[in-house]
Amino acid sequence: MTQPVLSVRGLTVDLPKNGDRPHAVSGISFDIHPNEIVCVVGESGSGKSVTAFTAMGLLPKALKPSGGQMLFEGQDLLKMSRREHTRLRGKRMAMVFQEPMTALNPCFTVGDQIEEIFKAHTRLARSERKARTMALLEEVRLPDPPRVYSSFPHQLSGGQRQRIVIAIALAMDPTLLIADEPTTALDVTTQAQILSMFKTLKSSHSAGILFVTHDFDVVAEIADRVVVMQKGLVVEQGTADEVLNDPQHPYTRQLIAAVPRKREDAPEPLSDEVALRVQGLKKTYHVAGTLTRKARTVHALHPTDFTVRKGETLGIVGESGSGKTTLVRCLIRLLDPDDGAIWIGSRNFAQGSRASLRAARKDIQIVFQDPYGSLNPRRSIGEQLIGAPMNFGVSRSVAWGRAKRLMKIVRLEEEALYRYPSQFSGGQRQRICIARALMVEPKILIADEAVSALDVSVQKEVLLLLADIKRNMGLTILFITHDLRVAAQICDNLIVMSKGRIVERGTVAEVFGNPQQPYTRQLLSAMPGRKWEAPDVA
């Protein structure tokens, strides 16, 4: 076998003294060979990003490598001076970041930012620099390179920006490419394109790629070798085939078991009672004109109809810009729809001013995506829980009793009611949000990307919890998500949205087994890891 590009031997990085563990990573070892994609997998806090940042010499000052070696082309990166390390960065090793929205400087054109690399590392003439930049833009398959060359980052989409970040990384033909969750912030179809690009790059540049991710389906899609990390330790490593299909370590098995999958069991029959009927719901935004730009009208939601029966879980799936968020905001009247009706029982929720709707709000509640932003940091959990029922005239003691019962249902201790949000983890907060939404005993619960920000194992628990609650309380759930796998696991029926319209609807089996619309087919074929059937390790 060839010499490894990067060889990590017993790397230990210390955390500051008051951290929750002494080392961010401790004694980890693995190799990356040329022409190879090594996926480092783990949940948040596992130390996977710290490993990537150590290799790039970009660790925050509070973190210090204290032991081991990191051999890059035979030189130990940990012993190198900052200046030497800087010379390697961008030239011999390069990095692609998670968030394409902030990885580019908004003040400079894309062309300037790519040429910057050539200025820093070569003495090419201006015309040559431009030629190489154009070639790079071609290579990452951006449409119309001359236009992109003179564009500013905000004029491009997320996927296009991530391609530019990759182009910058590839500029000097590095032997080591580090990608830290490069597709996490992207839509599934864009993700599929970027992943296939990484596969091509590995052979066309014969580079070693360190790919950090939390998603086992992405791993199945591109990895040659897999390193599984937990709490700063490597718990398992091997070829993709070994780790994915025959996991040895209990933690790996747990992670693989938590990967959301389509349920095989037949869905329970639904009652005929209709819980929610949406008729011709429509929303248009008007963007006021400025001196240089004409006023525009954006159809965020074309007239939309659907019904949800009592006890049903309806999944609403779509990529960013599909109008699913607008739909949700209209349903709970955080936005006022232009037209249409929302029938909950015999009441039209789309009519009347927002003030007159206050009494009806107890029928429909929502759990938001971000577990950190959706709880008030300054009020105790208990106060936040009893607030809503007290708005609807429930006495304090009754509300408090209900809060205690719900804490049990979402599997937290009663003690949690007296604490503040900052004392809980993301998963715990999301349970608290679910409990808060259930405090008013709603008929309909909207989960707006409610598990998207959570680690897979936590995600699985929250999904199970939602399914349990639905069964026991006879709740109707609208489950909004961009993730088809999650939708398939929890939903009875699916609606696929694109550009403000419903393009496909049906049961999970129908949508997955026999999609009618090209858009749905495209979405399904973009799902990573389709060829991998997760082994039954639970």
Next chain:
Amino acid sequence: MNGPELIVPKARRKGFAARAFANPAFVCGAVTLGLIFAMAVFAPLIAPYDPLAQDMTNRTASPFWLAGADWAHPFGTDGLGRDYLSRIIYGARISLLIGIFTVITSGIIGTVMGVVAGYFGGKVDLVINFLIMTRLTLPVIMVALAVVAIFGGSLTVVVLVLGLLLWDRFAVVIRSAVMQIRNQEYIQAAQSMGYSTPKLLFRELLPNIFDRFAVIATFEMAHAILLEASLSFLGLGVQPPTPSWGLMVAEGRQYLLFDSWLILIPGAAICVLVLAINMMGDALRDVLAPENRN
């Protein structure tokens, strides 16, 4: 996994008091301010003489650190033979009174404007923004001059003028803070849970801007005290014979060359008070910053 899940016992978050008293700047500021406050409240008990009693036979007596001084008047006497220490002690009352009342008045005006503009946005925001802009174009001293020329100078007029003028920073800072918080999901969650608007503002929003309010309040208090001193110095503020530190500096001006302590002592008093308040405000900002909370 059916039983209740144990909450991982984390180190309990330090309370505000514990964090504040671990901060040396906060302790320094708070102790100094506390002393001055006690001095103002108990002035009749501490002051050795009546601050208004004149003694023409004992004019401009030297303070204790100069030759020829006696300890009957530790800070000496002023041009009318009044005991300087007693006047400094009573003067603290004026400064603190001005500081506190100005902050209460302007704090309420500014916060209401900021919250209303930030939360409701749109046309309301335009109007309030216009008011803030208008206020920012008015120099405080000039307005005070005009008002005093019309109504005559007195403590009430000074408190009113400052209170009605110093709300701009409250309004600007709180408006932008509210605009940020308004879009947080917990505010939207509260809307969908049927909170009425006043309840939402008081329960969900205001507690989250308190830290910013506290910081501006301290700075504005120091600002108001300095302005009172300047106004009194110009003869537009508190009127003699009321003992005010700014007025004492003004009255000491004619003795600047030979009896300079008459300016130094009240000047130092203003300096110490403003420094203490600013130190506290600075420290409050650090203590209340969310990243220092765990």
